[in-house]
Amino acid sequence: MRRRTIGTAAVSAAALGAAAACGSGDDDSDSGEESGPDFSGELVIWADETRTPILKEYVKDFESQFGVKVTVEEHVETLREDFLTATEQGQGPDIMVGPHDWTGQLAGDGVISPITLGADVQSALNEASVRAVTVDGQIWGAPYSIENIGLFRNTDLAPEAPATFEELVQAGTDAGTENALLIPVGVDGDPYHGYPIFSSMGGYLFGSDGEGSLDPNDLGVDSEGGVAGFEKFRELGEDGVLSTSINGDNTVSFFTEGRAPFLISGPWSIADVQTAGMNYEVGAIPGFEGRDPAAPFLGVQAFFLSSKADNVTFAQELITNFVLREDDQLKLAELGDRVPALTAAAETYLEGNADAAGFAAAGENAVPMPNIPAMNAVWEPFGRAEADCVDGASTGADAAATAAQTIRDAIAES
């Protein structure tokens, strides 16, 4: 018994030491002990599992140009939580690469620092991508790529690109497959993939506050268009076009199995569809006849500067200068299969890339996914209202009203 008990005591003492090291606010314990000033000579970037391999390849140029070691650390699934927890304790990386819709939350939690981009830099970027990282009139991250969902069409089953959503449903039904269209809904609803339908019916989430930011007090979920959107979910559910048993786990495989001629999904599905060796095309999601265009959400990947960065100079240089150069954006785009945020780089990238061009066409009407913290209150209630409508458990008006009420309560509470 004894040795083991001593061993555990040692482990707990070590754990105590590690915990204490966490609180000490500098992460150079491995290298900085002997030298006086605590320069670690290492820039740390945190990213998710998709972005990490891309960034590891990408930062080599920066390393050689400035003689700084750059470490990219992968945080699977819990990047945002990890970053928040580490940074609020004075730990964490210099830079975090993540989607723009976290901006409001990260800024409001005081864990990222704003950056300044000159007017010329801003105008060279995709206009929506700059809006996407703007909160409270200030830019908080450097956008480097944009993505949105689009319509995958199995060209063997549906040779013609539909011009309206009605045509799409008709073509899907005519194809005689098990499903006309595959849109992830799931038991919890899927606002991200459902938004094009919602927006085409005139629905919106947050109005503008007139200063380039979104106004959490102007909620469009139960607006006239919003109610129409939920009614449409119900109608499509009744017609069997939408179903809560179709979710993110099975849509792509059903599509590649030929169970439906249409799939609404994003660039992350390209690889699977290509592997299946089918004939397909990517294009815009059509809107309903006589209604607004179907606007998908625009997702922007951005570099954020930690408010606790140890190496502010190098981190700022990378974020505000390096990644915004045309060559760099192009390199990131090619490594990551996403359209660059920099307009000039995007033009080069889209030439001869049919899939990317298809998504770009689908993204023409895209609106940045709301980046204010209030958006966190939207996902769940909106999704449940959507699922209820698709299941026929609730009328569009009821679902919209309940969801809007829940969202307003949650916003007022926070």
Place this chain on the structure above:
Amino acid sequence: MLDQRSQAAGSQTAAGLIAKIVVLAVVASLAAWAALPLIRAGAWWALAVEAAVVAIVFYTYLQRRAVPLKYLVPGTLLLITFQIIPVIMTIGTSFSNYGDGHRVDKDQAVEVIIAAGVQQTPDSATYLLAGGETTAGELALLLTDTADGSHWAGTEEGLTELGDVETDETGRITAADGYTVWDLEELNERQAELAELAVPTGADTGIRIQGLSAFEGTSTREYDADCDCITDSATGTVWTADDENGRFVTEDGEEALVGWRVGVGWDNYARLFTDAEMRSAFLGVFVWNLAFAAGSVLFTFALGLGAAMALNRPGMRGTKAYRAIMILPYAMPSFAMILVWAQMFNRDFGLVNELLGLNVNWFGETWAARAMALVTNTWLGFPYMFLICLGALQALPADSLEAAKIDGATGTTAFRKITLPLLLVSLTPLLISSFAFNFNNFNAIELLTGGNPFRAGDDVGGTDLLITYAFRQAFGSSTSDYGFASAVSMFIFLIVATISAIMFRTTRKQEEVFA
């Protein structure tokens, strides 16, 4: 390993002594390793705690008396580290507003709010930045205008144009008369000092540095300690600190972007009890939670006992094969199994609906979802009951059963009057622990239904347990409210503790009856 240890505890063998020295040396070196960052950070209280822990460990194992202590110390230390400290911290958090929007302290909140007021002057010059000092030791920015390539030195007095300078290939100054120019590393290290340096270029504009560049800009926001407020000179907004709620608000009640952590007293608990919606939700979850735990125990026990009785019959053939099959659900990882069950209950392509010719929306209807949760959990849990029942059955005294048979007790009566009571004596504690386990069976619900079904606007799902509900409050919908979630978990802790206390008391009574 084991006998080395016991030797060390008893007599001083060479191996035992060496083991002791090695382990204590490891403790000492770990302590030294952990102490360095503590000293550097000036975390003296933490250092004191660490020293105390090490002292206790060394004292305990370097003396020959107080043998019980040698067994108690590690357990006690672990108990404190992993049980008591988290509980104390949870209690502490439940009295704060810690959560999104209130993560940092006030100083950091002020810092970020002020930083968000920096604006670049339109059409102003941008510069490549180098840092350095004048010969007098004053900090200086050494700037290269990116437009015309002119060179400037910026100090507290303002900008002065430089004559002869050396630059690198990008145009950044590497040497200038009268200045020591830093290399990039030093610039990076001393960034904070340079950022503090105010280089005025106009009435309210100055040079702002960013990375290896600089630009002319203004900072429109200022914090005033006297009024404890932040003023934005561009928009005229004044945010005053609200120390009770940890945020800056304008007179109209508009909040500044960042808030900070403060104690909010009993607010979180008050919210639990005053919010009518929350209260009814809580009651509903509580009742279902009890039913889920009780139902799981009942069904798994019934099924397990039935299977065990069947296999325990004399003359039953192929028991080994049956037993292996029965144990399968127990042997497979429940994580994977639960996900498989979730797929089987899919309304449109699930096995259950297809086999039985049903069209039940298992995840969408409250009672269907609850039935599904119980069915799945019964399947996952019955092999355990089967195993312990089989063991208990085989250990039953044969003479009691025989006596009952002689007295004319038929199968059912014998089971009801003899077998079951005898079984329950040994199994009740296990049933109670099974109840406690299922009361907090997070995995079964979270992985199977995730609390579904939710009606639009519901905070609580039809199959939510208290534990899944609390988890969602803290981490679920990506807006975290740790303060409130801590209050919820304290509440759950009280409920579970009360139920356990009552049940253990009942068990003791029952044991007395049967014994």
